[in-house]
């Protein structure tokens with residue numbers, strides 16, 4: 001039976017945890033509230049430590065709506081700063097990455113060191129004479145911490161420690177990340193015309209694997225696929241546990257049963273794992289490949305998604321080449337799987353245009369198993385806690 005306009009504006013006859021008010025994906029005012037209440041307060045993954053491997057290496061990137069500078073000083077400590085000059089606000093460092101002991105702002109040549117101190121003010125006597133001391137003019141520093149090689153930053157000076165925020169959620173990838181030094185060997189990014197949460201959902205709800213014909217053939221045909229359970233942690237993180245899922249790549253016509261690349265430490269051949277770090281980061285592991293998805297939300301309906309791939313530094317050139325092939329077969333800029341995911345979340349944006357479809361459903365219950373939409377319910381439980389309003393009805397603000 002079809003539904004009338006009146007029907008469409010009645011909430012589904014379900015617990016409020018089991019559906020979403022689609023305006024969480026489309027309303028710019030909600031997006032701006034998320035920037036403040038979520039991204040202004042949580043620890044956010046920004047890069048892997050190998051991107052600032054050596055003393056005085058640096059990396060610039062966007063942290064939602066602000067320019068970030070990440071450095072490693074000669075003391076080995078990783079730090080991050082607002083990449084904006086204390087003088088007149090110009091972006092200080094324009095290169096994406098490099099190695100430098102000092103950073104000189106191009107506008108009036110004020111200079112900062114890798115610890116963020118202001119070390120030189122051009123013709124400083126006329127600033128000192130009005131009481132401005134460069135000792136007080138360093139860059140704005142943000143709390144920065146590294147866990148299993150992953151660099152996290154928070155804009156919140158009062159945030160709990162990173163270990164407390166993560167709460168052990170990386171346990172399923174700890175063996176992979178700690179066995180030997182890793183490095184980012186592949187990076188690509190894409191602007192997706194969809195809300196940032198749509199992308200994170202793709203990394204946490206596996207019901208959508210029906211979208212991917214290759215996943216249907218090579219993953220969902222494996223008996224252990226449907227028998228694994230989601231495990232959740234404080235702050236909304238989650239991971240899939242249970243008997244290892246060993247993908248049967250040979251089920252895809254023209255593919256070999258096992259891939260070419262050296263299996264990452266800690267994994268069995270063809271093994272798949274996934275870890276979701278709330279709110280915008282995922283670690284996806286496929287035997288020889290370790291993919292990190294992270295996001296730079298741009299607006300309610302536009303998102304920069306960043307994809308990194310990790311490999312052991314000890315790879316031989318031949319092993320690295322095989323790893324590239326594996327990565328790009330499934331993922332990478334021309335990998336089939338990621339492109340299909342992009343299509344899916346852009347279709348969501350198209351379908352929700354104009355606000356005619358008020359609600360969507362996250363009601364599928366399956367005892368917490370692989371394709372249970374409990375992952376989305378947990379995600380939006382945390383979203384509601386942080387935002388002070390239910391994701392099923394954004395008009396209602398929770399009592400403080």
Ligand code: FES
Nearest residue numbers: 085087088105108
């Ligand atoms: S804005 Fe940077 S030196 Fe003036």
Ligand SMILES: [Fe+2]
Nearest residue numbers: 202212337341
């Ligand atoms: Fe997908």
